[in-house]
Amino acid sequence: MRARTGKSTTAGMTLIEVMISTGLLFAVIAAAASLAMRASSTYEQGAARADVDQRAHRAIQLIVREFADAGRAGLTPEPLAPLGSATLDYRRADGFNGTVTFGPQMRIALEMENTELDNGLDDDGNGLVDERRVVRIENPGALDERRKVICHDVAEYLGGEEPNGVDDNGNGLIDERGLSFEVQGDVLTIRLTLEAMGEGGIRLERTVQTSVRVRN
Ligand SMILES: [Ca+2]
Ligand SMILES: [Ca+2]
Ligand SMILES: [Ca+2]
Ligand SMILES: [Ca+2]
Numbered sequence: 001m002r003a004r005t006g007k008s009t010t011a012g013m014t015l016i017e018v019m020i021s022t023g024l025l026f027a028v029i030a031a032a033a034s035l036a037m038r039a040s041s042t043y044e045q046g047a048a049r050a051d052v053d054q055r056a057h058r059a060i061q062l063i064v065r066e067f068a069d070a071g072r073a074g075l076t077p078e079p080l081a082p083l084g085s086a087t088l089d090y091r092r093a094d095g096f097n098g099t100v101t102f103g104p105q106m107r108i109a110l111e112m113e114n115t116e117l118d119n120g121l122d123d124d125g126n127g128l129v130d131e132r133r134v135v136r137i138e139n140p141g142a143l144d145e146r147r148k149v150i151c152h153d154v155a156e157y158l159g160g161e162e163p164n165g166v167d168d169n170g171n172g173l174i175d176e177r178g179l180s181f182e183v184q185g186d187v188l189t190i191r192l193t194l195e196a197m198g199e200g201g202i203r204l205e206r207t208v209q210t211s212v213r214v215r216n
Pocket of ligand 2: 131
């Protein structure tokens with residue numbers, strides 16, 4: 001009888017121990033899973049940031065290259081502060097024949113993405129609202145017009161800027177777009193903001209800026 005009671009007590013304690021152990025095990029597994037998910041999320045967020053950063057730098061390098069041998073007089077419209085311009089026509093020097101000769105009419109333009117309307121909505125379902133693209137156009141409007149997309153996912157407005165008639169981000173331009181040109185003397189400044197949708201629907205953006213001296 002005594003032995004049976006002892007056996008029953010031992011069995012009961014063992015069951016409680018098993019339950020506690022199982023509970024602890026689940027807690028440890030849950031904590032580890034949560035940690036792994038957070039680490040994975042942080043990694044993906046970092047990767048998304050690095051990707052938009054890389055795309056922004058690559059795009060602005062392609063744009064600035066276009067203007068390295070462009071003539072100051074050919075910059076149209078003249079992108080003066082405080083408005084600057086989101087689209088710029090130019091001609092590149094292509095030779096010397098007693099005087100510098102210039103190549104065909106060129107344009108860098110900020111356009112809506114094909115799949116997106118300018119309506120405050122994300123029409124193409126990629127998480128970005130009213131995103132633009134930058135296009136390089138040779139002989140714009142002519143029969144032999146040639147177009148090449150330089151980059152996608154350009155923000156509607158430059159980082160920190162809102163359409164309110166004020167220079168919100170303090171760069172001297174008012175309500176400038178996600179691609180913005182500004183000329184001062186013979187120095188052309190290019191600013192560009194790309195956006196991306198990060199982990200958990202967090203919007204990421206990267207603004208880059210560079211300047212180049214054009215030909216007088
Ligand atoms: Ca979109
Ligand atoms: Ca839209
Ligand atoms: Ca501004
Ligand atoms: Ca503004």
